[in-house]
Amino acid sequence: xxxxxxxxxxxxxxxMTTTNxxxxxxxxxxxxxxxxxxxAIAMAAVNSYLDSLGVRQQGVLGRVTEAREAxxxxxxxxxxxxxxxxxxxxxxxxxxxxxxxxxxxxxKSITSFNxxxxxxxxxxxxxxxxxIADEFTQNDRRLKLAMIEFNPFQTTQTRWNGAKPVIDSFxxxxxxxxxxxxxxxxxxxxxIHLFNVKYIxxxxxxxxxxxxxxxxxxxxxxxxxxxxxxxxxxxQRRLGNLLNEKFEQEYPDxxxxxxxxxxxxxxxxxEERSKETLTLFEQYYAVxxxxxxxxxxxxxxIRSADIEDLNxxxxxxxxxxxxxxxxxxxxxxxxxxxxxxxxKWITNTAAGKKRLADVVKQxxxxxxxxxxxxxxxxxxxxxxxxxxxxxxxxxxxxxxxxYLVKQYGxxx
Amino acid sequence: MIFNTPIFFWFFSIFILFYGFAFLKQTPRVxxxxxxxxVFYGAWNYSFIPLLVGSxxxxxxIAQAIFNAKTKQAKKRWLMASLxxxxxxxxxxxxxxxxxxxxxxxxxxxxxxxSIPTLSWVLPVGISFYTFQSLSYTxxxxxxxxxxxxxxxxxxxxxxxxxxxxxxxxLRAKQILPQMHAIALxxxxxxxxxxxxxxxxxxxxxGADLLAIPAQKAFEAKEAISTLELWTGVLAFAGxxxxxxxxxxxxxxxIALILGFSIPLNxxxxxxxxxxxxxxxxxxxxxxxxxxxxxxxxLGGNRNNNRTRNVFLTMLLGGLWHGAAWTFIAWGAFHxxxxxxxxxxxxxxxxxxxxxxxxxVVTFVKWxxxxxxxxxxxxxxxxxxxxxxxxxxxNLHLLTxxxxxxxxxxxIFVMTAVWVLLVHVMDFYVIKGADKLENKxxxxxxxxxxxxxxxxxxxxxxxxxxxxxx
Numbered sequence: 001x002x003x004x005x006x007x008x009x010x011x012x013x014x015x016m017t018t019t020n021x022x023x024x025x026x027x028x029x030x031x032x033x034x035x036x037x038x039x040a041i042a043m044a045a046v047n048s049y050l051d052s053l054g055v056r057q058q059g060v061l062g063r064v065t066e067a068r069e070a071x072x073x074x075x076x077x078x079x080x081x082x083x084x085x086x087x088x089x090x091x092x093x094x095x096x097x098x099x100x101x102x103x104x105x106x107x108k109s110i111t112s113f114n115x116x117x118x119x120x121x122x123x124x125x126x127x128x129x130x131x132i133a134d135e136f137t138q139n140d141r142r143l144k145l146a147m148i149e150f151n152p153f154q155t156t157q158t159r160w161n162g163a164k165p166v167i168d169s170f171x172x173x174x175x176x177x178x179x180x181x182x183x184x185x186x187x188x189x190x191x192i193h194l195f196n197v198k199y200i201x202x203x204x205x206x207x208x209x210x211x212x213x214x215x216x217x218x219x220x221x222x223x224x225x226x227x228x229x230x231x232x233x234x235x236q237r238r239l240g241n242l243l244n245e246k247f248e249q250e251y252p253d254x255x256x257x258x259x260x261x262x263x264x265x266x267x268x269x270x271e272e273r274s275k276e277t278l279t280l281f282e283q284y285y286a287v288x289x290x291x292x293x294x295x296x297x298x299x300x301x302i303r304s305a306d307i308e309d310l311n312x313x314x315x316x317x318x319x320x321x322x323x324x325x326x327x328x329x330x331x332x333x334x335x336x337x338x339x340x341x342x343x344k345w346i347t348n349t350a351a352g353k354k355r356l357a358d359v360v361k362q363x364x365x366x367x368x369x370x371x372x373x374x375x376x377x378x379x380x381x382x383x384x385x386x387x388x389x390x391x392x393x394x395x396x397x398x399x400x401x402x403y404l405v406k407q408y409g410x411x412x
Numbered sequence: 413m414i415f416n417t418p419i420f421f422w423f424f425s426i427f428i429l430f431y432g433f434a435f436l437k438q439t440p441r442v443x444x445x446x447x448x449x450x451v452f453y454g455a456w457n458y459s460f461i462p463l464l465v466g467s468x469x470x471x472x473x474i475a476q477a478i479f480n481a482k483t484k485q486a487k488k489r490w491l492m493a494s495l496x497x498x499x500x501x502x503x504x505x506x507x508x509x510x511x512x513x514x515x516x517x518x519x520x521x522x523x524x525x526x527s528i529p530t531l532s533w534v535l536p537v538g539i540s541f542y543t544f545q546s547l548s549y550t551x552x553x554x555x556x557x558x559x560x561x562x563x564x565x566x567x568x569x570x571x572x573x574x575x576x577x578x579x580x581x582x583l584r585a586k587q588i589l590p591q592m593h594a595i596a597l598x599x600x601x602x603x604x605x606x607x608x609x610x611x612x613x614x615x616x617x618x619g620a621d622l623l624a625i626p627a628q629k630a631f632e633a634k635e636a637i638s639t640l641e642l643w644t645g646v647l648a649f650a651g652x653x654x655x656x657x658x659x660x661x662x663x664x665x666x667i668a669l670i671l672g673f674s675i676p677l678n679x680x681x682x683x684x685x686x687x688x689x690x691x692x693x694x695x696x697x698x699x700x701x702x703x704x705x706x707x708x709x710x711l712g713g714n715r716n717n718n719r720t721r722n723v724f725l726t727m728l729l730g731g732l733w734h735g736a737a738w739t740f741i742a743w744g745a746f747h748x749x750x751x752x753x754x755x756x757x758x759x760x761x762x763x764x765x766x767x768x769x770x771x772x773v774v775t776f777v778k779w780x781x782x783x784x785x786x787x788x789x790x791x792x793x794x795x796x797x798x799x800x801x802x803x804x805x806x807n808l809h810l811l812t813x814x815x816x817x818x819x820x821x822x823x824i825f826v827m828t829a830v831w832v833l834l835v836h837v838m839d840f841y842v843i844k845g846a847d848k849l850e851n852k853x854x855x856x857x858x859x860x861x862x863x864x865x866x867x868x869x870x871x872x873x874x875x876x877x878x879x880x881x882x
Contacts, residue, residue, distance in 0.1 A: 024432055024433075025432065027432070028428065029432075030600065038864060039864055041861045045865040046868045049865075210618075
């Protein structure tokens with residue numbers, strides 16, 4: 001090929017004028033082999049790289065995977081079972097080990113689990129709850145109590161729009177082949193794409209990586225509108241590092257589980273920690289819950305989840321109703337709960353309150369369950385939060401678990 | 413079906429098995445291309461297949477009628493029929509609602525509130541491309557540049573040839589029909605070059621999807637952003653549309669090569685252009701040359717002192733071809749204006765010396781001015797409406813814009829600029845020296861595997877190609 005020719009001329013020079021059966025088969029066999037090998041090597045390289053990064057074991061994906069893998073073990077538990085299913089607020093706000101211990105003191109043998117997942121929304125949770133229901137019903141096992149968190153700001157249009165890059169990864173992780181086949185019947189292109197993500201890409205879609213790189217390369221404006229002074233920032237960093245060191249000292253055998261069966265899917269408990277660590281926690285919360293940090297956190301929640309105005313996404317509301325119905329299939333008691341709200345920082349607008357009331361009514365009508373509104377319970381004070389939404393470790397989670405024991409101990 | 417999706421991969425794999433191993437004779441291969449192309453097209457919306465096939469059949473017979481007509485008037489009547497069918501369908505599907513809405517808006521300005529119904533029809537994908545392709549056939553036969561072809565299936569297969577069906581390049585009848593008439597077996601070099609182009613196209617598309625992020629931030633900003641971020645967004649869109657569109661056509665050319673077809677280049681490092689005229693010799697070459705040969709020349713070309721009018725009209729219609737919106741018309745008008753200004757300045761003695769100078773600094777100045785103008789043009793193309801476009805252009809030049817840039821703004825600007833440059837360097841190398849790489853098999857296949865891995869790793873198949881809407 002001449003290096004000075006245009007592509008057009010190049011391609012003109014590349015065609016043969018004659019063709020016969022054997023030469024066609026030969027050239028295409030060579031092409032299929034070379035290109036196929038090239039693509040296979042490329043795919044293997046991608047999967048090896050993803051495994052080396054540990055993306056399948058990390059973050060939301062890792063926690064969901066581990067929680068799903070724990071289901072057979074949960075079903076095999078001899079005690080009555082309780083599951084609290086919800087968002088990162090559930091993850092941060094419920095201590096199963098404390099819950100079980102307090103009920104044991106009342107003579108009740110309960111094993112409870114924290115199925116709170118950050119980064120999911122009701123659409124994904126619907127699929128996850130179907131898998132949980134499948135596992136329980138196939139094994140003829142029931143939950144004594146299912147507590148399901150209804151998280152208003154997880155159900156907004158803003159939240160849904162933000163979740164779009166991860167839809168395919170989560171869907172292939174959580175949906176059954178039968179469900180994916182249904183998608184394929186309706187949309188062949190999408191169906192094949194989803195099967196490809198599930199079986200060839202190991203649940204990691206290209207979109208999820210692109211959006212990750214997109215955020216890394218072109219980060220959204222950080223809107224750190226309010227700034228802490230340098231001294232405070234340095235202290236936050238120092239205490240954070242100290243807490244990491246303490247964790248490594250006190251849990252030398254911790255295997256980096258995103259969902260630890262030993263801890264029932266929740267975090268550590270105060271009884272396991274040294275006095276020094278607990279004091280460090282107090283100091284850490286004091287320097288991280290500054291006025292500036294809380295204001296920034298509130299702004300980020302408004303931008304990422306429409307937390308005050310609550311413009312709901314109908315699809316997510318429908319998905320939430322499905323979650324409740326899925327749990328009703330295999331639970332003796334189902335409670336739908338709105339978790340405590342940090343009212344010092346988060347105040348719903350009048351329109352937001354109206355929309356929330358309408359959605360609550362819709363859910364109650366569709367499920368036949370009255371939603372337990374814990375948003376403003378007096379047992380939880382603004383001092384018990386680590387930020388504008390999540391209850392803090394060793395304060396908020398313990399206080400709220402105590403409250404749950406009081407509320408639902410009787411049905412167990 | 414989009415080239416960078418699994419469904420296309422499986423479709424093409426199955427197609428190649430039939431094409432390379434089972435359907436080895438000319439006629440079965442033509443039928444296979446036709447069926448494959450219709451499956452490919454039908455994956456979007458099978459209800460538009462009759463439209464594609466119908467316009468092909470109509471033009472096939474009209475071309476014969478033109479050729480057989482005894483008088484010039486009769487030939488012209490048949491040509492008008494072809495124009496009416498093709499442009500009528502295009503107008504109905506693409507421009508009817510826009511025209512009706514514009515009339516309603518005009519009446520509203522004049523104080524009349526008219527409730528004008530709209531069609532709200534779905535735009536058949538690729539209609540702008542295959543309409544122009546089909547028209548080139550009847551016009552060429554009318555002008556006597558080619559004789560009508562025998563073989564309806566061959567003609568419809570060529571018109572619907574799937575690699576370039578939905579986003580070009582726009583092939584002329586005389587480019588594709590002879591190849592469809594005698595389908596060649598590609599040499600090994602062609603297959604390698606085809607795979608290189610597919611990989612390059614995928615890399616470009618991957619980059620384009622990433623550049624969409626800062627571009628969207630600038631063009632759809634919900635709050636004030638800094639001048640630097642605005643420039644970054646405009647530059648990112650320039651990179652995005654180039655990567656997206658040229659990436660698609662690279663893949664189209666590559667896929668066609670593997671099938672034994674030669675499709676001409678559609679882009680020739682356009683952002684290296686040193687004048688607006690030069691830009692249009694490098695950007696979407698198949699469209700600009702089509703407009704030149706079939707519209708500009710039909711309008712009279714350079715004759716009768718009407719060059720300025722004809723250039724401007726051609727660019728205006730070229731803009732309108734891209735979509736039924738005032739922003740596209742403004743983009744076309746803007747390019748028409750800068751091209752006519754270029755012609756005018758070239759005739760002024762003060763500029764002719766500058767224009768003819770080969771000094772590097774002069775070339776750089778010409779490139780900088782051209783690239784600046786192209787970027788300004790993209791603002792019209794990408795903006796949601798004319799008002800927003802002017803606001804953005806104003807803010808790009810307002811040194812008083814004191815909104816603080818994000819901490820990464822300069823880094824993002826540099827990264828965007830580097831990517832746009834890198835893609836052009838890659839293109840330049842593919843055009844000028846791909847054979848050197850293709851003759852080093854180990855290096856070639858290693859780079860191809862790396863390139864494919866990069867695109868499999870990152871990518872956004874859900875992001876449709878920008879040019880699918882045209």
